[in-house]
Amino acid sequence: MSLPHPPIKLALVDDHTLFRKGMISLIDMVSTQHAILFEADNGFDMQQKIDKANLPDIILMDVNMPTMDGFAAVQWLKQHHPEIKVLVVSMVDREETVVQMIKLGVKGYLNKDIEPKVLGQALEAIANKGFYYTDFVTGILVHSLQWDETKSQLSASDLSEREKEFLRLSCKDITYQEISEQMNLSPKTIDGYRNVLFDKLKAKSRVGLVVIAIRTGLVVLD
Amino acid sequence: MSLPHPPIKLALVDDHTLFRKGMISLIDMVSTQHAILFEADNGFDMQQKIDKANLPDIILMDVNMPTMDGFAAVQWLKQHHPEIKVLVVSMVDREETVVQMIKLGVKGYLNKDIEPKVLGQALEAIANKGFYYTDFVTGILVHSLQWDETKSQLSASDLSEREKEFLRLSCKDITYQEISEQMNLSPKTIDGYRNVLFDKLKAKSRVGLVVIAIRTGLVVLD
DNA sequence: TTAAAATACAGGGTTTTTCCTGTTGACCAG
């Protein structure tokens, strides 16, 4: 369980001093092949302490911090030092938070209540493979992809086949005139479909129709 | 590595007889606690052979099959027997295929060139935890979430802060008049923003703007 | 410092979208 030969350069960004110190002592226990370059209280502090001539390989990042939180800090890193890998270590495990962080490109997301050896595994995996995602994170990712039919008040079955076809075409960069041609219907009939869908989806305009259709998964963009 | 006590009821859907037989002998090797209820050549065949009084716990499903492929078969199962867990075992590992299958709710996705013992682990995990996702699948999921700046010809940096704001508001169910008010600009200025974005995003209408913005990740729906 | 972008705005016209009311024929149930 020892880390690879070139010492891994680490940095910690977390507003709780005690937690940072605890982390460091844990890392010391699971590995000798590492160096802590700096500790920071928040994203802003990190910006000040980061040394362009000696960048860390991995930054352990908290999410909730004053002044400049984890999201802003990761975004800044992505912009200015994209080669630095971020491992989030946070107490929050809300689906939205995890997904958002993954979207921002973090290489791992650990809950603060994990076993110390998992931390070692994560650091090792990120240093070698480039990422470390637990079953917990994967589960959230999978769940976030699946469109919960129950979560959406309107089920796809509330729409007729023809209405779904109209909705699909409404999400393309074409006029109703062209939609009527592709559906072999009069533009006036299209007028009717639009009106019933405005009512069913509670939209006020075609743009509303489009965003609701996409958000609820009724229409999938190609 | 033995499977849990109540024997797991399995079924296989794959158009290659030889592969099915091979799978079965492999499963026999890694476990004694299971029963193969039936084998099917494709989704349609599966529909015929499935016995409502004795449903399988897990179905091993191929993707590419004649008559009724894996996608259609999984969709049918989701509709008619949502309690059956599907483990995809396929040769294709295209990102889109994997993501699509996960969206359909499959509990695992294995490539056909895996080690036999991984198959045993997968079956065990699906029977117990309900899912089994390899690093391979997780990697694809993570990647599919991250908007590849290079994949998209237009980077977010090609748009000014004000233009991104306009785009964001354009994806709401409001008129340009209302957008102009929210941005504290004249409707005529909004006219200008629309025109430059039509040009930059190669859209022909506001709907085109919306779908491109969402597809490229320039705008995230709330 | 000077020219080129970028930003904000206007006039005025065309096209598309949206909304309202109303008709016709098909199909289904009492």
Added chain:
DNA sequence: CTGGTCAACAGGAAAAACCCTGTATTTTAA
């Protein structure tokens, strides 16, 4: 057989979206 619902369609008109040309100011880069 008849009333009720539904899909398809129309006329007509107001609102919104779209398009083109042109101006003033500010910001940026050579």
